[in-house]
Amino acid sequence: MYFVAVAEERNFSRAAERLRVVQSGVSAAIRSLERELGAQLFERSSQRVALTDAGAALLPEARATIDAAQAARDAVDEVRGGLRGTLRIGTLISVGFIDLPGLLGQFRAEHPGVDLRLRAAPTGSAGLARSLLDGELDVAFVSLAGRPPAGLSVRVLVAEPIVAVLPDGHPLAGRATVSLADLADEPFVDSPPGYGNRTEVDRGFAAAGLRRRVALEVADIATVAQYVRNGLGVALLPRFSVGSADGLRTPAVSGARLRWTFGVATGSARRPSAAVRALLDLVDAHRVRRFGH
Incomplete structure (x- = not known):
């Protein structure tokens, strides 16, 4: 979720605001994911944040994972009588x-x-x-x-x-x-x-x-x-x-x-x-x- 938020916002601060967490938490999560995958996902500079080739390849898979999780939450929420998300x-x-x-x-x-x-x-x-x-x-x-x-x-x-x-x-x-x-x-x-x-x-x-x-x-x-x-x-x-x-x-x-x-x-x-x-x-x-x- 953190990765997708940064990829869509193209900015760590805006991603943190969207997720309602501190920016340092987002940065730490992305660094941890990059270490786990053994690849850099973003090119960072003071001017911009852009996806690397590895990040661009990961993005559709990450979105599919989030969609699947949302479908599971939807099923539970519909039984409970209230939509979320x-x-x-x-x-x-x-x-x-x-x-x-x-x-x-x-x-x-x-x-x-x-x-x-x-x-x-x-x-x-x-x-x-x-x-x-x-x-x-x-x-x-x-x-x-x-x-x-x-x-x-x-x-x-x-x-x-x-x-x-x-x-x-x-x-x-x-x-x-x-x-x-x-x-x-x-x-x-x-x-x-x-x-x-x-x-x-x-x-x-x-x-x-x-x-x-x-x-x-x-x-x-x-x-x-x-x-x-x-x-x-x-x-x-x-x-x-x-x-x-x-x-x-x-x-x-x-x-x-x-x-x-x-x-x-x-x-x-x-x-x-x-x-x-x-x-x-x-x-x-x-x-x-x-x-x-």
């Missing part, structure tokens, strides 16, 4: 579809023994997917274009059409539909690479044999339309993220089937803990309340 959740910077604070508040009320850790991903869904595959997260709310990466299981919660977003007064603003070719020469406001909506639009242009110029990259998808409204470019966005239509036009996109998908993902190679399963059950209940299926 830590649930590491990843999310996008902006999640408009789901009331995540409300969802997690309900989870905390029902399972007060589970320590919730929420992390927003500045690198978008691609970064969250990597963290799931690396075992750094237990579950993540993601927008992944196309098929999910191997090793991930994704429950799609919603799929929305992507529409064009144009400022009032734009030459194309009066049209009911526009094509990607119509927009190819325009400056775009978009999310950075790695975000699901950006990946979907990039694929659409590539499939059409077109190039475009992204002039502004905005990490919070909920604010992209504001940049368009102020004349800084055009955008292709899921309809939900546009918000107020004041000062904007949102024609449909013709000739390309662009869709934004949003879902909850877990690593398919790992057995979900009881806490993960409980959260997924809450997400399913939320979907049924909102959509009726």
Whole structure:
């Protein structure tokens, strides 16, 4: 457990805080493990802590051991009527579809023994997917274009059409539909690479044999339309993220089937803990309340 904490935090002090022990105890445990294995697990300097090749090889095995121990604890806790442990959740910077604070508040009320850790991903869904595959997260709310990466299981919660977003007064603003070719020469406001909506639009242009110029990259998808409204470019966005239509036009996109998908993902190679399963059950209940299926 100490080894995994240091590997994930890349810092002995933060690992000690996470484990609620003194740093000297963490350092001593790592030194003891290195002596036992006969290999150095971390490269240490005043600037950084990084895994060695031996440490990188040990990490997935160590996580598997922790998962097995957690499964055993889950079995006992479920019999005793209360979940325990830590649930590491990843999310996008902006999640408009789901009331995540409300969802997690309900989870905390029902399972007060589970320590919730929420992390927003500045690198978008691609970064969250990597963290799931690396075992750094237990579950993540993601927008992944196309098929999910191997090793991930994704429950799609919603799929929305992507529409064009144009400022009032734009030459194309009066049209009911526009094509990607119509927009190819325009400056775009978009999310950075790695975000699901950006990946979907990039694929659409590539499939059409077109190039475009992204002039502004905005990490919070909920604010992209504001940049368009102020004349800084055009955008292709899921309809939900546009918000107020004041000062904007949102024609449909013709000739390309662009869709934004949003879902909850877990690593398919790992057995979900009881806490993960409980959260997924809450997400399913939320979907049924909102959509009726």
